[in-house]
Amino acid sequence: MQSQRKALLLSSSNCHGYSLLEFAKEEICKFLGSNDVKELIFVPYAQNDFDGYTKKISDVINPWGFPVRGLHTFSNPIDAINSAKAIFIGGGNTFLLLSRLYEKKLVELIKDRVTSGNLLYIGSSAGTNVATKSIHTTNDMPIIYPPSFDAIAIVPFNINPHYIDYVENSTHKGETRDQRLAEYMEMAHANQVLGLREGSILHVNGNSLILKGIAGAVVFKRNKDKTEYKVGADVSFLLEGN
Amino acid sequence: MQSQRKALLLSSSNCHGYSLLEFAKEEICKFLGSNDVKELIFVPYAQNDFDGYTKKISDVINPWGFPVRGLHTFSNPIDAINSAKAIFIGGGNTFLLLSRLYEKKLVELIKDRVTSGNLLYIGSSAGTNVATKSIHTTNDMPIIYPPSFDAIAIVPFNINPHYIDYVENSTHKGETRDQRLAEYMEMAHANQVLGLREGSILHVNGNSLILKGIAGAVVFKRNKDKTEYKVGADVSFLLEGN
Numbered sequence: 001m002q003s004q005r006k007a008l009l010l011s012s013s014n015c016h017g018y019s020l021l022e023f024a025k026e027e028i029c030k031f032l033g034s035n036d037v038k039e040l041i042f043v044p045y046a047q048n049d050f051d052g053y054t055k056k057i058s059d060v061i062n063p064w065g066f067p068v069r070g071l072h073t074f075s076n077p078i079d080a081i082n083s084a085k086a087i088f089i090g091g092g093n094t095f096l097l098l099s100r101l102y103e104k105k106l107v108e109l110i111k112d113r114v115t116s117g118n119l120l121y122i123g124s125s126a127g128t129n130v131a132t133k134s135i136h137t138t139n140d141m142p143i144i145y146p147p148s149f150d151a152i153a154i155v156p157f158n159i160n161p162h163y164i165d166y167v168e169n170s171t172h173k174g175e176t177r178d179q180r181l182a183e184y185m186e187m188a189h190a191n192q193v194l195g196l197r198e199g200s201i202l203h204v205n206g207n208s209l210i211l212k213g214i215a216g217a218v219v220f221k222r223n224k225d226k227t228e229y230k231v232g233a234d235v236s237f238l239l240e241g242n
Numbered sequence: 243m244q245s246q247r248k249a250l251l252l253s254s255s256n257c258h259g260y261s262l263l264e265f266a267k268e269e270i271c272k273f274l275g276s277n278d279v280k281e282l283i284f285v286p287y288a289q290n291d292f293d294g295y296t297k298k299i300s301d302v303i304n305p306w307g308f309p310v311r312g313l314h315t316f317s318n319p320i321d322a323i324n325s326a327k328a329i330f331i332g333g334g335n336t337f338l339l340l341s342r343l344y345e346k347k348l349v350e351l352i353k354d355r356v357t358s359g360n361l362l363y364i365g366s367s368a369g370t371n372v373a374t375k376s377i378h379t380t381n382d383m384p385i386i387y388p389p390s391f392d393a394i395a396i397v398p399f400n401i402n403p404h405y406i407d408y409v410e411n412s413t414h415k416g417e418t419r420d421q422r423l424a425e426y427m428e429m430a431h432a433n434q435v436l437g438l439r440e441g442s443i444l445h446v447n448g449n450s451l452i453l454k455g456i457a458g459a460v461v462f463k464r465n466k467d468k469t470e471y472k473v474g475a476d477v478s479f480l481l482e483g484n
Contacts, residue, residue: 016413
């Protein structure tokens, strides 16, 4: 059965030269508006100040015509997801976020509701990482041990958010992002990786994947050079596997 | 019983302005020489090219008077560790390294041999991360899921190798190192963190911890500002717990 998934996967909420989420305003409004969303459930689990984080996001999105409510304010998050039309999972720490999603038994539930077309998914940074097959390509520090690196798997590949190229002239000897991703691509279990530059958005609509936003992306495949894609590019081929 | 541990924990093998391991030559030679080491066993598990990686390290350390042999060239790594006097665990990917150490049942064995004073330990980068209580503060990408984040625990705190301060003027919106470490310090299970700048070495001798090398380090404790320590500083207080 074809997946009915509808998702907007943002590289980040912040983008140089823009206020919070401003670069994504048009896409978010179109995405929620065209699907007649009355309330957006915000998932603040990637950070620790649930109220403060929800307020920050609500202060931006509420004025766009979409009331925001934190998932943590519902007595039962499973019931809340079951009756929600749209969720937004925000950034922070990917390991913390995934651990909490497992703890609250939301991973499979969100996957089922999104793939059956009953739940719209917006993710940013860590919220984008957990929407993919696994969190193997997060940039975050492993501050907590989750029960698995497998994630919601709305898409069957990996995403590296905040993707950035090698910094010329740096005297720092830590690995570059491309070196880190190359290490991953050497693993037998590695999936393809979409590196979303800051300002980039992946628009998922069933089997159509289109790059939106104000910056492009890069695709890493096993034993191949990385390939650049510009805003507007169709990257649906990522659904075909390695 | 007091631990008899003897270890040199390097932030990295490479340091700006120096050839491979050159900045650490004096400390490594003193450490191995004063303990009458005839052969150094190199553990290349953090990378995939075991022969190539071992050769690279051997080409540097052999001329210093210490023949190097890769752990992967022994038919039984457990027997090899049991009869070794000194090991050097090199850098690469911390998750890959720890997964392989667990797979080969070396985590507890190395811990026992080091704490009883029968095995000298040199670690660099990922090899330093796995020498600590857990790998929660590695900078590496989680390219493989290890059976635990708990590590060899030669020391009861965490180390962040390649420690670097916030880069002013950066337009990139990914978290800074200090933000990442602050996220960790918010966890209930967080240990103290020693941030080793590139060029920094922690010399562990029983209950004495001294900073060596050519760069200092930073200590993060819960609810406290970070504190800078210079080369030569005694940081044995890190053994006292949070």
